[in-house]
Amino acid sequence: MLSKTVAELAGALTRKEVSARELTQAYLDRIHQLNPALNAYVTITAEQALAQADAADARRAQGNAGPLTGIPIAHKDIFCTRGVLTACGSHMLHNFIAPYDACVVERLEQAGAIMLGKTNMDEFAMGSSNETSWFGPVRNPWDQARVPGGSSGGSAAAVAASLCAMATGTDTGGSIRQPASFCGLTGLKPTYGRVSRWGMIAFASSLDQAGPLTHSAEDAALMMNAIAGTDLRDSTCLELPFEDFTAQLNQPLSGLRIGLPREHFTKDLNPAVQAILQEAIRQLELLGATFKEVTLPNNYLSVPAYYVIAPAEASANLSRFDGVRFGYRCANPANLDDLYKRSRGEGFGDEVKRRIMVGTYALSAGYYDAYYIKAQKIRRLIKQDFDLAFNEVDLILGPTSPHTAFKLGEKVSDPVTMYLEDIYTIAVNLAGLPGMSLPAGMLNGLPIGMQLVGPSLSESRLLNVAHQFQKNTDWHTQRPEV
Numbered sequence: 070m071l072s073k074t075v076a077e078l079a080g081a082l083t084r085k086e087v088s089a090r091e092l093t094q095a096y097l098d099r100i101h102q103l104n105p106a107l108n109a110y111v112t113i114t115a116e117q118a119l120a121q122a123d124a125a126d127a128r129r130a131q132g133n134a135g136p137l138t139g140i141p142i143a144h145k146d147i148f149c150t151r152g153v154l155t156a157c158g159s160h161m162l163h164n165f166i167a168p169y170d171a172c173v174v175e176r177l178e179q180a181g182a183i184m185l186g187k188t189n190m191d192e193f194a195m196g197s198s199n200e201t202s203w204f205g206p207v208r209n210p211w212d213q214a215r216v217p218g219g220s221s222g223g224s225a226a227a228v229a230a231s232l233c234a235m236a237t238g239t240d241t242g243g244s245i246r247q248p249a250s251f252c253g254l255t256g257l258k259p260t261y262g263r264v265s266r267w268g269m270i271a272f273a274s275s276l277d278q279a280g281p282l283t284h285s286a287e288d289a290a291l292m293m294n295a296i297a298g299t300d301l302r303d304s305t306c307l308e309l310p311f312e313d314f315t316a317q318l319n320q321p322l323s324g325l326r327i328g329l330p331r332e333h334f335t336k337d338l339n340p341a342v343q344a345i346l347q348e349a350i351r352q353l354e355l356l357g358a359t360f361k362e363v364t365l366p367n368n369y370l371s372v373p374a375y376y377v378i379a380p381a382e383a384s385a386n387l388s389r390f391d392g393v394r395f396g397y398r399c400a401n402p403a404n405l406d407d408l409y410k411r412s413r414g415e416g417f418g419d420e421v422k423r424r425i426m427v428g429t430y431a432l433s434a435g436y437y438d439a440y441y442i443k444a445q446k447i448r449r450l451i452k453q454d455f456d457l458a459f460n461e462v463d464l465i466l467g468p469t470s471p472h473t474a475f476k477l478g479e480k481v482s483d484p485v486t487m488y489l490e491d492i493y494t495i496a497v498n499l500a501g502l503p504g505m506s507l508p509a510g511m512l513n514g515l516p517i518g519m520q521l522v523g524p525s526l527s528e529s530r531l532l533n534v535a536h537q538f539q540k541n542t543d544w545h546t547q548r549p550e551v
Contacts, residue, residue, distance in 0.1 A: 171268025243494025250518025
């Protein structure tokens with residue numbers, strides 16, 4: 070039962086083959102059994118989950134249930150949850166009990182989803198392997214000697230290991246899509262502004278987006294129906310009418326034009342990964358899609374531009390953690406200056422400190438024009454490249470990651486190599502576009518993800534293509550033997 074998709078579980082609940090309480094208890098038992106090894110959860114809310122399950126069963130008995138009513142979910146620990154620890158993977162927030170729910174959490178609770186707990190993550194979402202967390206690294210369920218990806222690695226590992234039916238993640242430079250690729254999941258990064266960021270602890274405000282991590286595109290569409298939409302509390306949230314993301318799932322792909330970026334299929338891509346993608350391309354051709362080479366000439370600048378813009382925004386956002394109002398405070402400060410320095414020095418980890426320093430430097434007098442403004446100009450060029458490509462094609466297809474999940478400790482001491490992990494995903498965030506990763510094959514027993522990118526607000530089309538691909542392949546049905 071626990072390996073089923075959200076859609077399948079919803080059907081089982083409707084047919085009364087299982088109750089929400091029974092399903093929730095089964096997941097809690099599995100978490101108790103497997104989480105000590107995987108370290109996917111940092112907080113487990115068992116009592117709250119069972120109470121929500123009873124409410125979901127009552128709601129179903131009254132005939133007032135939606136597709137997500139009674140479905141167990143895990144939330145990335147970057148989302149504020151009322152009365153529950155929200156640590157963001159950091160010692161800085163090791164004692165922060167959020168007084169309110171993030172919009173995403175609020176909407177999923179209204180939809181009847183049951184929160185099992187909060188998942189581990191790279192500290193303040195800064196990382197590509199889930200090794201920067203104050204709570205320790207998460208292990209990939211497919212091979213526990215390997216990373217699950219980051220920063221949403223805990224959510225990805227939890228879904229892959231059937232420790233929840235679905236999970237929330239956030240994507241600032243690939244942090245939903247890369248873990249989805251490493252763990253064999255479907256992960257969607259929506260258009261910037263499609264999902265409210267209210268109550269989501271900020272890393273880089275112009276890049277962060279919340280989205281779903283699920284087994285299938287159909288499940289991701291069901292989650293998007295719950296979390297997308299206008300939120301007046303978030304000034305960057307788009308004002309759009311309700312869209313049913315499941316409505317187009319079964320549309321045929323005949324006439325679909327897909328672009329293959331020349332810059333993504335080079336010698337830097339593992340030949341075995343490229344062969345898997347070529348097989349996926351053939352499958353999509355059988356379904357009616359046509360392919361054309363396109364170019365994204367400024368794509369190679371996405372990593373350096375990102376690692377100026379994102380740290381600059383992080384240095385501003387993380388200035389609020391000063392040891393005064395909430396979070397970690399050093400012991401016995403000598404004065405206010407000592408309080409600031411020691412609280413931040415002791416509360417933040419190395420990677421967070423590194424990015425704060427880089428960002429502060431880029432924003433400082435004499436360097437703002439040379440670095441930050443120039444990076445923003447490059448960002449505009451990257452967006453223009455996508456716009457030109459989408460004049461010729463409907464979607465763009467490429468790898469999510471150049472390889473499978475790497476081993477724990479393999480890259481953590483080399484920040485530049487770690488930053489290059491997001492070479493295929495970062496440009497999508499800089500351009501504010503929707504992108505998703507879906508399972509496309511296996512290599513040496515490890516999943517390989519395929520990335521689809523579309524124009525702004527094309528999530529329904531992306532989900533449609535992914536769903537049609539998944540109806541004709543079984544990669545998304547593969548489960549690790551944990």
